[in-house]
Amino acid sequence: MNPSRYFALIPAAGIGARLGADVPKQYMPLAGQPMLAHVLTTFAAASVISHVFVVVSADDGYIGELMAAAPHLQGRVSVLFDGGPSRRESVLNGLQAIRPLVGDDDWMLVHDAARPGLTAGLIEHLIETLQDDPVGGLLALPVVDTLKRSDRNARVEQTVERTALWAAQTPQMFRYSLLLRALTLAEAVTDEAGAVELLGLQPRLVEGSPRNFKVTLPHDVALAEMFLKEKS
Numbered sequence: 001m002n003p004s005r006y007f008a009l010i011p012a013a014g015i016g017a018r019l020g021a022d023v024p025k026q027y028m029p030l031a032g033q034p035m036l037a038h039v040l041t042t043f044a045a046a047s048v049i050s051h052v053f054v055v056v057s058a059d060d061g062y063i064g065e066l067m068a069a070a071p072h073l074q075g076r077v078s079v080l081f082d083g084g085p086s087r088r089e090s091v092l093n094g095l096q097a098i099r100p101l102v103g104d105d106d107w108m109l110v111h112d113a114a115r116p117g118l119t120a121g122l123i124e125h126l127i128e129t130l131q132d133d134p135v136g137g138l139l140a141l142p143v144v145d146t147l148k149r150s151d152r153n154a155r156v157e158q159t160v161e162r163t164a165l166w167a168a169q170t171p172q173m174f175r176y177s178l179l180l181r182a183l184t185l186a187e188a189v190t191d192e193a194g195a196v197e198l199l200g201l202q203p204r205l206v207e208g209s210p211r212n213f214k215v216t217l218p219h220d221v222a223l224a225e226m227f228l229k230e231k232s
């Protein structure tokens, strides 16, 4: 029997409206390179990853230039012009497009283009922890702040017990056939784990790192650059 392989799938078909930049968020320059280039470089350099797939929208006008400027990605990264109207649909379309290339038991590591702080060490930690897991799981961080639920007027309605709460990150790592089934059945989920949970399964939480945060708002950009400069 062939051992399972590990593939990366990067949904990068969003526009990132909250950042308010004039290019889609994943192409915003960070420490001299588009945000997405950092993510692709990290996965392409990881020898445990067999191949990297990036899902962009059908009318993406930026990926060609990014790939042309990055010879180290040639042969390691394939571009799929199959993005959908939601993150879930972009991932699902990508999984369907690569069907002939992957086995049912191969692992898919789905990672946001907007988390450029991912490192080789975090990828290895996730894979080492989950490689024999029957379900799969995700990087996540235990919540350290006290959490408040607000009413519509930004007044505290309730303090939420934070014990046992985690903030989900990516990569989220599941076997191909399970992930395809879960995302096909789920409709309104914001991450892969959410879809797998709807099947009645319990993904494992693997402690990630604050540096793997999602770049979302304008003030996140300086912090992301600080982490990226530290890495180089």
Ligand code: C5P
Pocket (backbone or CB within 6 Å): 010, 011, 012, 013, 014, 015, 016, 026, 055, 083, 084, 085, 086, 087, 090, 091, 111, 112, 113, 114, 214, 215, 216
């Ligand atoms: O917008 P947000 O940061 O939540 O997006 C998370 C990831 O999902 C990003 O990498 C984004 O490009 C991707 N996405 C996508 N297709 C969409 C919406 C978001 O691939 N329709």
